[in-house]
Amino acid sequence: MTSRALVALASVIDPELRLPITELGMVGEVQEDSDSVNVVIKLTIVGCPAAQSIERDVNQALAAEFKTVNVVMTTMSQEERSELTKKLRGDRPPKFNPFVEKDNLTKVIFVSSGKGGVGKSTLTVNLAVALAAQGQKVGLLDADIFGYSVPQLMGVNQTPTKVDHLMLPPISHEVKVISIGFFVADNQPVAWRGPMLHRAVEQFLTDVFWGDLDFLLVDLPPGTGDVAISLGQLLPKAQTLVVTTPQHTAAIVAERSGAIGLQTGQSVLGVIENMSYLPSKDGPIEIFGSGGGEAVAKRLSELSGAEVFVLGKIPLSQELRESADRALPIVVGNPEDSAAVEIISIARKLIATPRGLAGKSLKITPS
Ligand SMILES: Nc1ncnc2c1ncn2[C@@H]1O[C@H](COP(=O)(O)OP(=O)(O)O)[C@@H](O)[C@H]1O
Numbered sequence: 001m002t003s004r005a006l007v008a009l010a011s012v013i014d015p016e017l018r019l020p021i022t023e024l025g026m027v028g029e030v031q032e033d034s035d036s037v038n039v040v041i042k043l044t045i046v047g048c049p050a051a052q053s054i055e056r057d058v059n060q061a062l063a064a065e066f067k068t069v070n071v072v073m074t075t076m077s078q079e080e081r082s083e084l085t086k087k088l089r090g091d092r093p094p095k096f097n098p099f100v101e102k103d104n105l106t107k108v109i110f111v112s113s114g115k116g117g118v119g120k121s122t123l124t125v126n127l128a129v130a131l132a133a134q135g136q137k138v139g140l141l142d143a144d145i146f147g148y149s150v151p152q153l154m155g156v157n158q159t160p161t162k163v164d165h166l167m168l169p170p171i172s173h174e175v176k177v178i179s180i181g182f183f184v185a186d187n188q189p190v191a192w193r194g195p196m197l198h199r200a201v202e203q204f205l206t207d208v209f210w211g212d213l214d215f216l217l218v219d220l221p222p223g224t225g226d227v228a229i230s231l232g233q234l235l236p237k238a239q240t241l242v243v244t245t246p247q248h249t250a251a252i253v254a255e256r257s258g259a260i261g262l263q264t265g266q267s268v269l270g271v272i273e274n275m276s277y278l279p280s281k282d283g284p285i286e287i288f289g290s291g292g293g294e295a296v297a298k299r300l301s302e303l304s305g306a307e308v309f310v311l312g313k314i315p316l317s318q319e320l321r322e323s324a325d326r327a328l329p330i331v332v333g334n335p336e337d338s339a340a341v342e343i344i345s346i347a348r349k350l351i352a353t354p355r356g357l358a359g360k361s362l363k364i365t366p367s
């Protein structure tokens, strides 16, 4: 006989793990008759931040089926927790980087730029949210250790819940997010050197429960430093998206950030020109000049031997800047804005790219 209670409980999704609680071993003893039900729900950890929402959803799901509902909330034993983390890791050993597996189909995208201030983080966040809004499962790794800004841009700032050694990334606008900023108190600067940096970014891959992702977007630090090289080795299948402004000098440094990716084995996915022009009633005004995007694409085509395209040109937009300050990415806050329209169109191109063709040059339509 199927349990009506279990069927109802299968509709309750754990908000951090995004899986039904019935599959996570969170449902303990169940007693039911035609009118009433008693269930024990086992949370992963004491003080689980999702406790309230799980309790509410469990009560709601059961109240639809039974007149009398009695829910007792407890916590898993150490053994049950180990069982769960083992299951979440898919029986792979701890300290395992899932993105290097042969059958891993996640499109890993490095967003890089030659220098800071070109809008790399703003674009990474908006692309991630735009992809998620189109039904993709998306992770966002803020690897800009010294200049992290993703927590502010996504409006999340919480230390991830830890289930044993597995970190559950907070979810914002349906994107799983990890940033060094979650682990640093009071905006303290991070003063680390090579080996510690390498360990930190490695942990972001091995110790975080990303689940099955369609996309992992990585906000790289500007330039060509330790972190970019470490990540290049840790994520060999990644492809690089190079962000530049139209300005000649910006294009020259942006080219180097694509070139370092080529050296660590990443192919170039494309170029985004940001702050391309200011729309006006008399036509676009090219505040930062023009041609930067094309120049970078041309040079990276020569260096890589495969054609690299400009995937989009994002106009200057006051609304984009303001929405970043408000932690409401413009692609969901005001998708009609001209910058948002362009970012959403780039997201569509990324979705249309065939997956799992690491290291091969992908022919995507130029903008
Ligand atoms: N297209 C744009 N129009 C207007 N402001 C922008 C645009 N792109 C980025 N910005 C603003 O430029 C600044 C730098 O952007 P940010 O994403 O932090 O750059 P980076 O990560 O490359 O250092 C931010 O204040 C951001 O809001």
Ligand SMILES: [Mg+2]
Pocket (backbone or CB within 6 Å): 120, 121, 122, 144, 147, 149
């Ligand atoms: Mg940034």
